[in-house]
Amino acid sequence: SHIDFEFLQTIIGVTPGCSGNFSGHRTEGDLLVAVDFTGGGGTASNSLYQWHCNAEPGPQPADGTVCDPGGAAHYEQITVPSSVSFTINAATVPCGGWICRDTGGVTAQLAANNFLEGGLDLTVLNFTGCFHTFLPHTRTAQSFSAALTDFAGPAPLATCRTPAMTTASNPTGFNLAPGVVASDHVTVQAPSGGATPQGTVAFFLCGPSQVTAGGCPAGNSVGAVKTLVVGAATSDTTAATTALGTYCWRAAYTPTGASVGIFDTATHTDAGAECFAVGVPGPPDAGRGLNLPMPPSDFVPTASLQGDAPLRLEVPALGIDASVESLGLLANGAMAVPQFVSDAGWLRTGAIPGSAGNAVIGGHLDGKTGEPAAFWALGRLRPGDAIIVTETDGTQLRFSVVRVGQFQRQAVPLVAVFGPSSEPHLNLITCAGPYLKDHRTYRDRLVVYTRLAAVAGPNIRTWLGRRSKVCASSRLSSSVPVRSAHCT
Numbered sequence: 271s272h273i274d275f276e277f278l279q280t281i282i283g284v285t286p287g288c289s290g291n292f293s294g295h296r297t298e299g300d301l302l303v304a305v306d307f308t309g310g311g312g313t314a315s316n317s318l319y320q321w322h323c324n325a326e327p328g329p330q331p332a333d334g335t336v337c338d339p340g341g342a343a344h345y346e347q348i349t350v351p352s353s354v355s356f357t358i359n360a361a362t363v364p365c366g367g368w369i370c371r372d373t374g375g376v377t378a379q380l381a382a383n384n385f386l387e388g389g390l391d392l393t394v395l396n397f398t399g400c401f402h403t404f405l406p407h408t409r410t411a412q413s414f415s416a417a418l419t420d421f422a423g424p425a426p427l428a429t430c431r432t433p434a435m436t437t438a439s440n441p442t443g444f445n446l447a448p449g450v451v452a453s454d455h456v457t458v459q460a461p462s463g464g465a466t467p468q469g470t471v472a473f474f475l476c477g478p479s480q481v482t483a484g485g486c487p488a489g490n491s492v493g494a495v496k497t498l499v500v501g502a503a504t505s506d507t508t509a510a511t512t513a514l515g516t517y518c519w520r521a522a523y524t525p526t527g528a529s530v531g532i533f534d535t536a537t538h539t540d541a542g543a544e545c546f547a548v549g550v551p552g553p554p555d556a557g558r559g560l561n562l563p564m565p566p567s568d569f570v571p572t573a574s575l576q577g578d579a580p581l582r583l584e585v586p587a588l589g590i591d592a593s594v595e596s597l598g599l600l601a602n603g604a605m606a607v608p609q610f611v612s613d614a615g616w617l618r619t620g621a622i623p624g625s626a627g628n629a630v631i632g633g634h635l636d637g638k639t640g641e642p643a644a645f646w647a648l649g650r651l652r653p654g655d656a657i658i659v660t661e662t663d664g665t666q667l668r669f670s671v672v673r674v675g676q677f678q679r680q681a682v683p684l685v686a687v688f689g690p691s692s693e694p695h696l697n698l699i700t701c702a703g704p705y706l707k708d709h710r711t712y713r714d715r716l717v718v719y720t721r722l723a724a725v726a727g728p729n730i731r732t733w734l735g736r737r738s739k740v741c742a743s744s745r746l747s748s749s750v751p752v753r754s755a756h757c758t
Contacts, residue, residue, distance in 0.1 A: 280294045294424075334400075458471070473521055516545055516548075520539040587656070595608045611636070614644050632699045671718060694722040696720045
């Protein structure tokens with residue numbers, strides 16, 4: 271028999287099936303112990319090999335440097351006294367509590383030369399990395415370059431300890447002002463007591479477009495790498511927080527000094543203590559979902575002028591012609607819904623249709639008995655379709671559909687729907703997806719994003735959002751008018 275035992279620093283995976291492929295990498299310092307049973311299995315010998323990135327005699331890079339097969343990368347046989355210890359049973363041994371198998375099947379004892387024990391002394395080998403995968407396999411012949419046959423694994427293996435990391439963002443909370451100065455603090459400890467880890471920490475900050483449910487998966491580097499002092503470090507500050515939404519930190523630990531080969535590299539992030547929110551209501555891990563308060567008054571214009579309120583909403587492509595109710599906020603801060611299923615409802619605490627900002631009009635999908643409601647067919651809208659809003663003073667605003675999005679109820683992008691904008695937008699929202707009987711609501715929300723395309727009527731607003739009287743037109747203009755010198 272000819273058996274190899276590989277110890278690999280990267281995590282090795284394999285696709286299912288006998289013809290599957292391995293994933294992962296070989297790295298400088300990977301080890302392989304080749305064991306050969308010769309003379310009819312009566313003689314056992316072993317050899318130690320180490321993966322080298324460069325041709326001999328080197329020099330070689332640091333342990334853990336990735337260098338996959340090809341080029342100069344290779345396994346080099348090494349001889350380091352007292353680094354390898356292997357023992358073969360010289361006589362029959364009982365299996366005890368183990369399940370043993372030989373060529374005849376399950377057996378209660380193992381014949382001589384059938385049981386092998388071995389070990390590697392990583393200190394003697396001056397190995398400074400951390401192994402993560404154990405991969406045994408067999409060869410067809412004694413030659414080290416013989417074809418490989420059977421594989422057992424890959425199996426997880428951890429020779430280093432993963433440190434325990436705790437972090438805290440400064441500031442925390444929500445409704446923070448854009449441009450707020452932020453930093454992160456990390457504490458790194460041994461997982462079960464013992465010496466405090468030595469090393470460095472790099473800090474990364476994910477913006478609203480990068481944050482996920484788990485926190486910060488990657489992020490942008492912030493400041494210099496910090497050296498741990500008694501197991502703690504604080505990042506440099508950053509004011510790259512101008513976009514509205516949730517921000518989360520990530521800390522990446524690298525061992526140095528006496529911790530090399532003892533502690534593994536590690537990263538830490540979460541969606542709680544590592545996060546804060548700029549201009550977003552609710553806790554730091556909120557920022558999305560309809561069961562949360564709407565964006566605060568500090569970031570959304572709330573004062574409407576007399577005669578500004580929308581009266582009717584028409585969607586010619588769908589045959590929708592609905593009255594528009596004026597809606598406020600519920601006690602929990604969420605948007606109210608229209609009283610009648612045939613009506614739409616404008617959120618009066620948000621932007622006014624036609625003014626700079628995101629005005630929002632919602633509507634029911636269906637009624638209690640399943641009858642179609644005002645926004646039953648809203649999902650059929652396509653980019654370019656027209657939405658016409660008539661205000662109480664007779665002004666007509668024509669909006670053009672930009673895109674249609676469908677989100678799970680807890681994942682609606684609040685800032686994009688209700689937040690501020692320098693241009694006039696109107697967003698329509700209704701239910702979508704399967705009905706959740708236990709929750710008495712639909713799983714999803716459909717959002718139709720539109721932008722102002724034209725205005726017509728007795729009192730026409732400039733597209734910058736300021737009220738001004740202009741010469742009236744008997745039809746919808748092809749562009750948004752500006753102040754006219756001929757009118758007062």
